[in-house]
Amino acid sequence: MTHISENAINILTALTFKNIGNAWAFNNLKHLKHSVEICELLEKKVNEPVNEHIFRQRYNDICQQIENLGMNCDGVTALGDSDFPIVRGNVKDSNQPIVIFYKGNLELLSKHHTNLAVIGVLTPDKQIEQDERQMVDSFVHDGANIVSGLALGCDGIAHHQALLSGGKTIAILPSPLNQILPKQHIQLANEIVEQGGLVISEYYKPALDFRTQSKYYIERDRLQALFSDCTVLAASYSPDSKDPNNSKIDSGARHALAKAKEYNLPRAVMYHEKYTSHPMFDLNRQIIKEDSPNAIIISPEQPSSFHNWLKQSLKQETAILKSSEQANLGF
Template sequence: MISTDTRTAAGILTLTALRGIGPATAERLAERFQLLAAIADAEPAKLRSLVSASVIESLHEPTALANAGEKAQRVLDEADRRGVRVLSVFDQDYPTALRSLHDRPPVLFVKGKLPPLRSVACIGTREPSEFGEIVSDRIVGTLVGANWAIVSGLAVGVDTLSHQAALRHRGRTIAVMAGGLDGIYPRQNAKLADEILERDGMLVSEQPFGVPPSPRNLVQRDRLQSGLSIATFVMQTDIKGGSMHTVRFTVQQDRLLFAPVPQGRHAAEPKSQGILGMTQLPAMRFADAVRAEGDYRRILLERFRDKPVAVPLASREDYASMLELLETRLSGVEQSELRPASASTQMSML
């Protein structure tokens, strides 16, 4: 195990199994040292810029790397039994879209067919009204008809509706999980997960086996939904809904953001207030409404100024321009291979 390449899944898993080393630190170590043996033999001075003194001490414990390597091998063995691929960020098959994220996971657990670059996230409230149900099916159907794969989180509500609509319209769909792939959450969507795999879809998580979908992991999952996608479609949400985490990540990752505009009685529904905020309020008022702080607030004000943060979809007549925007953005992404965008990058909405 000491001769393991640090940039393989086995190498990264070994590093993260060591006391005090998280995913980001593991990736930094892998970038600096090609073999685990090189880390074990490195002088403390060469490690101080990468890890703490306590981690350096643990790295030089005689059995530390061997024990961590055994833990990593158990994970890989279980993955093999479950038909799950474990991808390192250094692997060629690691999703291109995620490489642009500064907080990308160095290891992914994947079951099924890897996602295409032509992917969009469709997310929203866990308690959609009639409006949320209608627009989820209508928009997903249009996207699938234009050969876009649908990314969502397998949660109840809009996530489930989006996955089901993608399958119903004979499209591909990707479920980003907040826990390990050894357990489907919620359990009521176990059959849906099987159908996703049967139809050339994918289940993906950054969490190892046995890790539950905790609130923190659910938020972390949201950044992967938007990160895997060219754009995010928010079907329905309150101004303080959990979907706003994905909205934040979408903006910070410089992805496109779309939202259908509720009208008539639907506009008065609590679950529509977030959509109205995204599509009608200027960026400053929206930032105040969602209590945006720090980098998120700065990006909102610099990039959008007096414009809404989401492209509004008021009717089906807007779908043609929606698809044009997606194709334009995809073309730019393919040319740049999704290089990380600077925080000040201006995103044209038209």
């Protein structure tokens, strides 16, 4: 491991105490603090013993667990560190990322890049895969990085096509860096890093039960939204879908799309009239209805028209940010 800040370990240690979550950490630890100061803050919040000795014991235990990540992790960065990535959108305190474990080029999360999350169903058919690949290829050639969750199906297709198109891609895991999920994509994760991309996780310990693992998946989904300028749905069932050709109805993509809307970030869907009765586009149709009349629809026949819209949208956002910065400076 090449880089791990004391600040990151201090924050991870604070998060081991009961009733301490992301919101508390975001509000109290966004500026670098010594462990003594953190202990004083914890004493006011938690109903368990807190002192420097207890804090240091937990600190050392976390250091050992992080050491076990070995060469799978290049570094750990946390809120307050100079290299900690800034999120997109209006993200509430409890949803803010606090600590990121990474392998690869962390700078790809910078807001200087155009990052597009491309997500979808676990079992797309050949036509969906073909259209998604064409869409991702267009995004990459227009200069975008591709963000996804390394899952089977549409996520894996997005990552793979980004690499084939000569682009960079960012994989966000629901597991520690040394326990890639799904296992079928361990090699893909390695290729992402080898070709200048990035793999990240919020976790240094694996989930020990189904409930915790489900929580990790949902938390992963929010990161897809808040580290992307737009969340793009390739194809997905809705929770109410029925498909006579598929007994496994998954609609996990809805979590990231819901978070994009909550954070006031753009979301888009791949769609064409040829999919009118296709159950794997039920969620796409639902999003179109929810976002009507301003729904962003990407035709697999002309995906580049979407990126023209996105570039214009980002220009407007940059102008607003610059105006805000100038106002803060007194201009």
